[in-house]
Amino acid sequence: MTSYRQQDHLSPDLPGQDTDTEIDLRTLWQGVRQRLPAIVLVAALLAGAVYVWSRFQPAVYEATGSLLTSSSQSQIGVVGGSVISPLPPGTVAEVVASPLILRPLIQAVRETPTIAPAERQRLVGQLTRELLTQRPEDTKSQRSQTVTVTADQGGGENSLYQVRARAQTPQAAQVLVNLTSELLVNWDAERTLRDVRLARENFTLQLAQTDRRLALPGLSVVERQTLLYRRATMQDNLAQLSFLEQSRPGVLKPLTGAVEPLRPVTPSPLRNSVLAGLLALLLGTGVAALLTALDRRVRTEADLLALHLPVLGVLPPVRAPGGIALGRVEALGFLRVNLQAMLQKPRPILMVAGTAAGEGASSLTAALARSLASSGQQVLILDADLRGGRQQDLWDTGTGGQPWHPLCGKDGARSLQEALHTPVNVQVLQVAPNIDLLPAGGVPQSGLELLSRPDLGEWLRRWSQGYDVVLIDSPPLLVFADGLMLGQQVDGVLLVAEAGRTPLPDLRQVLRRMGVAGVPVLGFVLNKAGRAIRGPRFSGAPLSAQPVPPLKEVH
Structure with a gap:
């Protein structure tokens, strides 16, 4: 017989202790696929809601106009240099979002009759809020959302500026662009006019200084000619500046x-709904993957193998009430072959246990007995769950048609509770051909005192006489200590884990307890595994059919 003592497999120094924190891509995909219908449904509902919401949003129209920076105008000057400073990159975008443009723009919008009154009032309010909520740290193009200016090639000389404005009517958007363009051109003209006036004042001062020097006595011929030439130049410059001031030149x-x-730029119901649906799919997939990574329940055979114990069987769920599916019968056949290879001791006593109630330990015990009996072996089932045994319900013993016969002695106890008090005289119930059952008992009670009797192992051996295999249906190991006490008297324990339900930390805790108690563990059975879980990778012969009473699935 091959069994495993947990002291050798759950040492705190082994790296395998931390394997429950690892997760592979296949497990992640299984978790996402399991939640995929809900993800798709939520994404579809969100996309539909966004589509309906977008349909009820007011339309927004965007108009565009263009301004050109004239390099020839920036070079207009006088003898000795230019008097008009060029526009640095980004200046126009900075100015259009400043009070220099926003204040006169608000006033111009108020006075424009071509904009509908309601839209005019809305635009005035919007531009006023943008003016009042300006912050110094805001970027140039983000201070005003109603009117924006962008420049190709980074702005500067010889640049093309695009003036864009958004409004809820096409006429308002057009008027906003034209008003903004006009205000920018006027601002630039005022800027250049200030440069011209400053230059004129400078040249006037220079001309006056030259005249004072010419009036000084004792000048040489060369000095006088030089001053006369300079005065003529100043006079030409002043005449040129007077012309520039009258023509109001500008760079823009x-x-x-x-x-x-013709068409609004927003809203776009179809585009918004598609983007919302895609975003919901991405977020839903991410959340599903995160939940899968954080969910440390047993899902696959690999999760159990990480605990350094063999997986002796992978059983699909019972899908048809009142019977067992063919796939489950074949899986039980594989499990039977593996157990027979490991339990080479004559008349072995095998305990089937789970960490918590509802994982299928009772139904597995009955199904395994059925599989063993189909090959001609005599099987005895002991229902050791004294607080809530399920074997009588599984085998439909309520009809009273099954015969009782002595297990040892004459007449006597007909339940395990009674048998532990008087083990000399015990009767068992024949529930199927080659299968006898000793039920747990009618009154739930704690079995720790009864299972603590020192001669329990001896009586189990005596009861096993005349049977090929004894199967003990154990109470949950994580909840009660009865199973640990009973496990010390058996030849091996088959630990049941339900796919998608049994937490890995619970299995580790149970294995540590069993290791401390010295309970021999044969391996795991993964119960109720889905279609994505592959079956056992052991070879074995198919089972032969033999009529036995139908089994129920106990959850």
Whole structure:
């Protein structure tokens, strides 16, 4: 017989202790696929809600106009240099979001009759809020959302500026662009006019100084000629500046005016719904993957193998009430072959246990007995769950048609509770051909005192006489200590884990307890595994059919 004592497999120094923190891509995909219908449903509902919401949002139209920076105008000057400073990169975008443009723009919008009153009032309020909520740390193009200016090639000389404005009517968007362009051109003209006036004042002062020097006595011929030439130059410059002041030159020139937009730029219900659906799918997939990674329940055979114990069987769930599916019968056949290879001792006593109630230990015990009996072996089932045995319900013993016969002695106890008090005279119930059952008992009670009797192992051996295999249905190991006490008297323990339900930390805790108690563990059975879980990778012969009473699935 091959069994495993847990002291050798759950040492705190082994790296295998931390394997429950690892997760592979296949497990992640299984978790995502399990939640995929809910993810798709939520994404579809969100996309539909966004579509409906977008349909009820007011339309927003965007108009565009163009301004061109004239390099020839920035070079206009006088003898000795230019008097008009060029526009540095980003200046126009900075100015259009400043009070220099926003204040006159608000006033111009108020006075424009071509904009509908409701839209005019809304635009005035929007521009006023943008003016009042400006912060120094805001970027140039983000201070105003109603009107924006962008420049190709980074702005500067010989650049094309795009003036864009958004409004809820096409006429308002067009008017906003044209008003902004006009205000920018006027601002630039005022800027250049200040440069011209400053230059004129400078040249006037220079001319006056030259005249004072010419009036001084004792000048040489060369000095006088030089001063006369300088005065003539100053006079030419002043004449040129007077012409520039009258012509109001500027760097910015209108290139194209705005036209009424035909279609709104927002909202776009179809685009918004598609983006919302895709975002919901991505977020849902991420959340599902995260939940799968954080969910440390047993899902696959690999999760159990990480605990350094063999997986002797992988059983699919019972899908048809009142019977066992063919796939489960074959899986039980594999489990039977593996157990027979490990339990080479004559008349072995095998305990089937789970960490908690509802993992299928009782139904597995009955199904394994059925599989063993189908090959002609005599099987005795002991229902050791004295607090809530399920074997009588599984075998439909309530009809009273099954015969009782002595296990030892004459007449006597008909339940394990009674048998532990008087083990000399015990009767068992024949529930199927080659299968006898000793039920737990009618009154739930703690079995720790009864199972603590020192001669329990001896009586189990005596009761096993006349049977090929004894199967003990144990109470949950994580909840009660009865199973640990009973496990010390058996030849091996088959630990049941339910796929998608049994937590890995619970299994580790049970294995540590069993290791301390010295309970021999044969391996795991993964119960109720889904279709994504592959069956056992052991070879074995198919089972032969033999009529036995139908089994129920106990959850």
